[in-house]
Amino acid sequence: MTARPTSKPARARRRALRAALACAAVGVLVALLAPRLAPYDPSAVGDLVHGYGAPSHAHWLGTDEFGRDVLSRLLWGARVSLTIGGLTALLAGTLGGLVGLAAGLRPGPVDAILMRGVDLLSALPRTYLVVLVAGLLRPSLPTLVVVLATTGWLRTARLVRAQVHGVARGPYVEAARALGLSPWRIALRHVLPNAAAPLIVSVTAMVGNTILVESGLSFLGLGVQVPTPSWGAMVQEGRKVFPELWWVAITPSIAITCTVLACNLLGDALRDALDPRSASTEGVS
Amino acid sequence: MLRLILRRLVLAPVLVFGVATVVFFTARLLPGDPLEGLATPDTDPQYVPRMRHQLGLDRPLPEQYARWMQACLLHGDLGTSLIARRPVRDLLREALPNTLRLTTLALALRWTLALTLGIASALRRGRRAETGVRVLTLVVDAMPGFVLGVLLQLLFAYKLRWLPPEGMASVDAASMPALERCGDALAHLALPVLVLGVDGVAVLSRHVRASVLEALGRDHVRAARARGLDERAVVWRHGIRNGIAPIVTLLGLSLPGLVAGSLLIEAIFSWPGMGWLTIHAALTRDQPVLLATTLLAASLVVIGNLAADVAAATADPRTREPGGAHP
Amino acid sequence: MKPPLLEVRDLRVRFETERGPADVVNGMSFTIAAGETLALVGESGCGKTVTALAILRLLGAAGRIVGGEVRFDGRNVLDLAPRELRALRGRAIGMVFQDPVASLNPVLSCGDQIAEVVRAHAACSRLEARARALELLRRVRLPDPERQARAYPHQMSGGMCQRVGIALALAGAPRLLIADEPTTALDVTVQAQLCDLLRELQAETGMALLLVSHDLGLVAGLADRVAIAYAGHVVESAPVERLFAAPQHPYTRGLLRALPDIEAGARPFTAIPGSVPHPAEVPPYCRFQPRCTHRIAVCGREDPAPRAVQPEHWVACWVDVGATEPWTPPGGRA
Numbered sequence: 013m014t015a016r017p018t019s020k021p022a023r024a025r026r027r028a029l030r031a032a033l034a035c036a037a038v039g040v041l042v043a044l045l046a047p048r049l050a051p052y053d054p055s056a057v058g059d060l061v062h063g064y065g066a067p068s069h070a071h072w073l074g075t076d077e078f079g080r081d082v083l084s085r086l087l088w089g090a091r092v093s094l095t096i097g098g099l100t101a102l103l104a105g106t107l108g109g110l111v112g113l114a115a116g117l118r119p120g121p122v123d124a125i126l127m128r129g130v131d132l133l134s135a136l137p138r139t140y141l142v143v144l145v146a147g148l149l150r151p152s153l154p155t156l157v158v159v160l161a162t163t164g165w166l167r168t169a170r171l172v173r174a175q176v177h178g179v180a181r182g183p184y185v186e187a188a189r190a191l192g193l194s195p196w197r198i199a200l201r202h203v204l205p206n207a208a209a210p211l212i213v214s215v216t217a218m219v220g221n222t223i224l225v226e227s228g229l230s231f232l233g234l235g236v237q238v239p240t241p242s243w244g245a246m247v248q249e250g251r252k253v254f255p256e257l258w259w260v261a262i263t264p265s266i267a268i269t270c271t272v273l274a275c276n277l278l279g280d281a282l283r284d285a286l287d288p289r290s291a292s293t294e295g296v297s
Numbered sequence: 298m299l300r301l302i303l304r305r306l307v308l309a310p311v312l313v314f315g316v317a318t319v320v321f322f323t324a325r326l327l328p329g330d331p332l333e334g335l336a337t338p339d340t341d342p343q344y345v346p347r348m349r350h351q352l353g354l355d356r357p358l359p360e361q362y363a364r365w366m367q368a369c370l371l372h373g374d375l376g377t378s379l380i381a382r383r384p385v386r387d388l389l390r391e392a393l394p395n396t397l398r399l400t401t402l403a404l405a406l407r408w409t410l411a412l413t414l415g416i417a418s419a420l421r422r423g424r425r426a427e428t429g430v431r432v433l434t435l436v437v438d439a440m441p442g443f444v445l446g447v448l449l450q451l452l453f454a455y456k457l458r459w460l461p462p463e464g465m466a467s468v469d470a471a472s473m474p475a476l477e478r479c480g481d482a483l484a485h486l487a488l489p490v491l492v493l494g495v496d497g498v499a500v501l502s503r504h505v506r507a508s509v510l511e512a513l514g515r516d517h518v519r520a521a522r523a524r525g526l527d528e529r530a531v532v533w534r535h536g537i538r539n540g541i542a543p544i545v546t547l548l549g550l551s552l553p554g555l556v557a558g559s560l561l562i563e564a565i566f567s568w569p570g571m572g573w574l575t576i577h578a579a580l581t582r583d584q585p586v587l588l589a590t591t592l593l594a595a596s597l598v599v600i601g602n603l604a605a606d607v608a609a610a611t612a613d614p615r616t617r618e619p620g621g622a623h624p
Numbered sequence: 625m626k627p628p629l630l631e632v633r634d635l636r637v638r639f640e641t642e643r644g645p646a647d648v649v650n651g652m653s654f655t656i657a658a659g660e661t662l663a664l665v666g667e668s669g670c671g672k673t674v675t676a677l678a679i680l681r682l683l684g685a686a687g688r689i690v691g692g693e694v695r696f697d698g699r700n701v702l703d704l705a706p707r708e709l710r711a712l713r714g715r716a717i718g719m720v721f722q723d724p725v726a727s728l729n730p731v732l733s734c735g736d737q738i739a740e741v742v743r744a745h746a747a748c749s750r751l752e753a754r755a756r757a758l759e760l761l762r763r764v765r766l767p768d769p770e771r772q773a774r775a776y777p778h779q780m781s782g783g784m785c786q787r788v789g790i791a792l793a794l795a796g797a798p799r800l801l802i803a804d805e806p807t808t809a810l811d812v813t814v815q816a817q818l819c820d821l822l823r824e825l826q827a828e829t830g831m832a833l834l835l836v837s838h839d840l841g842l843v844a845g846l847a848d849r850v851a852i853a854y855a856g857h858v859v860e861s862a863p864v865e866r867l868f869a870a871p872q873h874p875y876t877r878g879l880l881r882a883l884p885d886i887e888a889g890a891r892p893f894t895a896i897p898g899s900v901p902h903p904a905e906v907p908p909y910c911r912f913q914p915r916c917t918h919r920i921a922v923c924g925r926e927d928p929a930p931r932a933v934q935p936e937h938w939v940a941c942w943v944d945v946g947a948t949e950p951w952t953p954p955g956g957r958a
Contacts, residue, residue: 132315135602139557140575140594141323144587147579148327224441228561231443232576247447254451261451265444273439519682520727524741524792525714528706534740535729542731 025284032278039274042087043094050084055239067259074259076249082263085241089264092242093271096153096226097219100160105215108165112172113207117180117199127173130166138163142225146234156235160222168214175207182206209286213279220275227268243268301610305603316595317369321362324588332379352376369592376585380578385589388574393593395465396563396570399489400555406494407501407551414498415505416537419513434499442496443561449488450565461485463567489566493558497551505544512540546609552601556594627698628655629832630679630717630800636691637674637683639903646903648674648687650856653930656800661826661833663843663864665879666853669900672836673722675853676804679834680713696800715745718793718831722805724786728777734761734788735773738795745796760791765821783814787821794825800832807842819845840883844868849936852876855901855911858930862937868953872939872946874916880953910942918943 042049051072067074073082115126145151145159179185180203188198229235230244238245243264250261332345332354349355353364368374375385454462461467467481512518513536521535522528560572567573571590578586637649649671656662664672677683679694679701694701696716704712713719721727729737738757742748748756754773761769764787777785786806793801803822807815819842826833835846843850844864851861852873860873871877878896898915901907910916913923922942930938933946 132312133319135312135316135595135598136319136591137553137557137594137598139560140591141320143560143575143579144320144324144591145327147587148324148329148582148584220439227441228443231447231561232564232579234576234579244443247444251447251451255456258451261447265448268444269436269440272441273435276435276439514684516721516723516726517729519677519684520719520721520789520792521729523680523682523713523719523721524744525710525712525796526741526744527710530740530744539729539731 025281028277029281029285032274032281035274036278039090039094039271043091046087046091050081050087052081052084055080055241066257073263074257076246076260077253077257082246082260085246086243086263086267088241089243089246090267090271092153092236092240093223093226093268094219096157096160096236097222097275099157100164100222101215101218103157103161104165104218105168105211107161108168108214109172109211111165111169112174112211113176113199113204115169115173116176116207117203119177123173126169130169134166136163139225139228142229143232143234146229151235153236153240156226156229160225164218164222164225168211168218171210171214172207175210176203179203179206209283212286213283216275216282217279220272220279223268223275224272302607305606309599309603312599313592313596314366314370316599317366317592318362320588320591320595321365324584325358325361348379365588369589375589375592378578378583378586380581380583380586385585388586389571389589389593392569392571392574395568396556396559396572399486399493399562399568399570400552400559402486402490403493403559404551404555406490407496407498407555410494410498411501411505412541414502416509418502419506419509419537419540420532431503434503437495438499442492442558443565445496446488446492446562446565449492453488460488463565465569489562489568492565493555493562496558497554501547501551504547505541508544509537509540512536515539542609545611546605552604553598556597556601628695629658629660629697630656630834631695632675632679632692633695634692635675635678635694636689637671637678637687638690639687641902641904643902643904647690647906648856648903649678650903650906652692652853652857654851654858654861656832656834658799659826659830659832661835661846661848663835663837663847663850664853664858665837665840665843665850667838667900669903670853671856671903672853673804676719676802676834676836679802680717680719681709682719714741714793714798715796716798717800717802718796718798720786720789720793720801720803720806723809724782724789725777725780727789728785730777733774733776734780738773738788738791741792741795756795757791760795761788763794763825764788764791766791781814782810783817786810786814786818790818790821790825794829797829798831800834801826802834802836804836805838806835807839808837815839815842822846840879852879855906856903857911857940858938859912859940860938861930862934866934866937870946870951872933872937872944873912873941874918874943874945875912877945877951878915910940918945918948 073086075081076085111126111130115123141163142159146156149155149159151159185198185202188202226235227242227244227247230242231248233245233248235244236242246264247261247268250257250259250264254261332349332352353361356364365376368376373386375389377383378385378388381388450462453460461484465482465485466478467473467485470478470481473481513532515536517539518531518536521531526535559568559570560575562568563570563572564576571593574586575590575594577583578590632655633653635649635652636647639646639648648669652671652675654662654664664675666672674683674687678687678689679696681689681701683689689702692702696712701709701712728734732740735754735757738760739750739753742753742756742760743750758769758773761772766772766784766787772780772784772788777788780788790806801822806822807818810818822833823846825831833846835843837843847864849861850864850867851858852867852875853859854875860867860871860876862871867876868880871880875896878894881894882896884893896915901911901914907913909925909927910919910923911927913919916923920943926942928940928942930940933939
């Protein structure tokens with residue numbers, strides 16, 4: 013008789029995962045449907061004399077000092093942030109994953125060169141590099157994604173390499189090799205699925221992290237440029253009209269925090285679900 | 298252990314060299330003209346070409362690289378700011394101490410908080426404690442440093458007016474008596490240090506907690522108890538001390554995070570440090586300054602990692618030998 | 625008759641498992657007299673290590689002692705206040721653990737660790753403690769004690785670490801030494817050396833020894849008496865020669881038969897069919913019954929209580945196995 017792991021921690025983990033995935037789905041939907049959901053044009057300037065005001069029936073989150081509807085700007089900002097976050101994470105994840113895979117599978121000079129390179133690049137503080145490039149370029153959305161991705165793949169590469177390294181030397185890969193399977197088959201069917209878990213978790217966490225960096229950049233005026241609404245820029249604008257129009261600064265702040273929180277939770281839930289060993293265990297020693 | 302430090306010391310300049318190379322080529326290979334922002338409608342039309350020649354920007358790229366590296370690393374000459382028309386080295390010399398003042402205090406605060414919270418929550422085991430700490434740290438984790446900074450500034454400086462909103466000192470600080478000047482400096486330090494220090498405490502305290510819990514569960518802790526040692530000694534000398542050792546490596550690793558994080562904090566609080574200098578340079582396209590600050594920041598990271606390695610070797614004798622086990 | 629030094633009576637230790645609460649130690653009883661060596665023998669999972677830890681109340685959060693008594697010098701250890709318990713640990717009862725390297729603090733030198741224990745048990749200066757530490761290292765036959773005192777555990781071999789572990793256990797001059805699988809993690813040659821060391825130390829100090837092991841060879845070399853444990857309690861206990869010469873319990877016989885014998889030439893291994901019951905699913909009748917070839921009807925109804933086959937030889941079995949099937953030692957060895 014085998015016992016199924018329906019222990020309390022396992023069920024709680026599954027519930028957490030479902031909740032996190034649901035939030036993620038909502039986020040993606042908002043990002044996709046923002047143009048439909050936003051009640052107003054985010055750039056539409058209102059009546060400059062009487063047009064601004066506190067949250068009201070007409071404007072659920074109020075307007076800024078130019079009369080622009082905060083809710084609409086928030087929704088469009090979500091679209092921008094999540095797009096940048098998602099694309100960056102995908103790009104950086106692919107890059108980091110490939111490098112990590114290559115380094116982990118081919119030990120020796122290839123591994124050494126790749127990892128020394130990663131070490132070198134890791135010495136560069138990411139924020140400074142991003143500011144450097146953004147300062148010299150005034151990037152558009154695609155360039156921003158490229159900049160963020162090329163500075164953010166290092167951690168993923170290390171993680172994937174460590175995992176692949178461990179798996180490639182594991183007993184079942186040895187067994188596969190002893191059975192005469194081709195290296196490609198081994199890499200694809202045995203190594204990759206087992207190395208995928210930290211990659212997925214890392215990519216998810218990267219979405220939140222990228223949004224953090226991107227909103228910081230926009231806050232400084234170096235990120236997404238003016239006509240496009242962005243949460244970071246909204247916070248900066250909100251500072252100027254605090255405390256009279258306090259909602260202009262507060263709402264994007266809450267939005268950023270909640271989004272990053274959701275990404276982190278999703279990453280945690282994925283990690284718990286994909287690698288049961290990392291979850292806390294109780295029971296007979 | 299000496300061998301380890303020597304090896305790292307030799308590696309460090311190589312790393313800095315490599316970093317400088319990457320920074321230089323990143324900047325130069327970007328599309329766009331580095332002197333773009335220099336010309337205003339009423340400047341002498343010969344000015345920009347003259348500057349270009351003077352700065353050597355019309356030379357082939359490898360030559361520019363060689364000259365820049367030579368100037369930077371051998372002579373310590375980091376160029377001249379395009380906007381301020383002053384040697385970059387002077388600008389940095391003024392800005393760096395301010396940043397260091399901020400980051401060292403923030404580092405001390407962060408580690409004190411993280412160790413206290415981490416050890417306390419590890420000793421006070423129990424699901425409620427674990428969940429409570431987890432929830433709190435999760436929320437604080439998610440809030441970006443600059444959001445926290447902005448919110449606290451809005452609350453304490455603009456709404457409540459308890460603390461000054463920006464700068465390092467009040468305008469009339471020079472004329473204050475010494476004690477009052479001290480108080481003024483502290484008041485200005487309070488918010489930036491708090492924001493910079495608190496950012497990342499959550500993750501760190503979780504690491505501390507996990508490491509301490511793991512150490513407390515090890516065989517030799519139970520063995521120490523079996524040998525009749527005082528419970529306090531068992532928990533602290535045999536448990537927590539072993540739990541802290543692996544955490545010490547994170548100390549050096551948090552330096553780069555601080556250097557990077559101070560960038561935004563200095564922007565929010567108009568703190569005249571390296572970060573503020575960088576942002577200003579980015580907004581005005583002052584390439585020499587940008588290159589210099591990035592290079593300096595990267596060097597600080599290399600130093601931080603070196604310090605981390607030394608600290609790790611001191612804490613855990615196993616890592617001192619080249620073949621020693623890693624915790 | 626002298627009261628025993630250590631008396632474990634009907635000890636029960638409960639763990640929470642996925643299949644529910646499990647009494648890993650389930651009615652464990654044995655006694656040790658002063659100066660005597662008792663070997664507690666059984667397969668993995670029979671509860672012998674848990675018993676050893678329970679005697680000093682070292683189980684931590686995982687296991688709970690839910691029944692029975694552990695009397696040392698007449699006093700029940702399970703009732704002791706924390707301060708009295710600490711006085712017991714290391715000073716009256718010493719313990720040596722299975723993984724020698726893991727039971728030492730990796731960031732302290734061996735000398736420092738021993739000196740710390742010395743100072744915990746007797747008020748003395750650091751210098752005196754240091755001297756005593758060196759003396760202990762000499763006593764456990766470590767070559768070049770000054771050098772070993774400065775060394776760290778990861779710089780020493782398993783055998784040397786275990787000697788340090790023994791030195792640490794002896795620091796308080798205990799009257800009972802509990803050795804939990806002290807040689808399991810070590811090479812065979814080192815095993816023999818440690819076996820000799822333990823015997824010599826016992827002769828020098830007159831301390832009693834509780835040897836927990838699954839290695840019958842080690843037991844034969846060290847023990848005065850043997851207690852065979854199965855599924856949480858003792859099924860047979862006897863003086864060592866008697867146990868090897870005339871084992872009564874079917875499980876004991878199975879264990880002895882399963883020992884590979886170099887002199888017997890090639891013969892198939894005789895394993896005991898079946899497997900040990902999960903601690904959460906122990907039946908209320910004889911626990912060995914499903915695997916027993918001598919079982920009768922009552923074995924499936926009631927759990928047998930120990931009965932004396934001879935003075936000092938107790939068996940928990942309904943069947944008089946010795947009468948139905950005389951024992952021939954495998955391969956002709958006695």
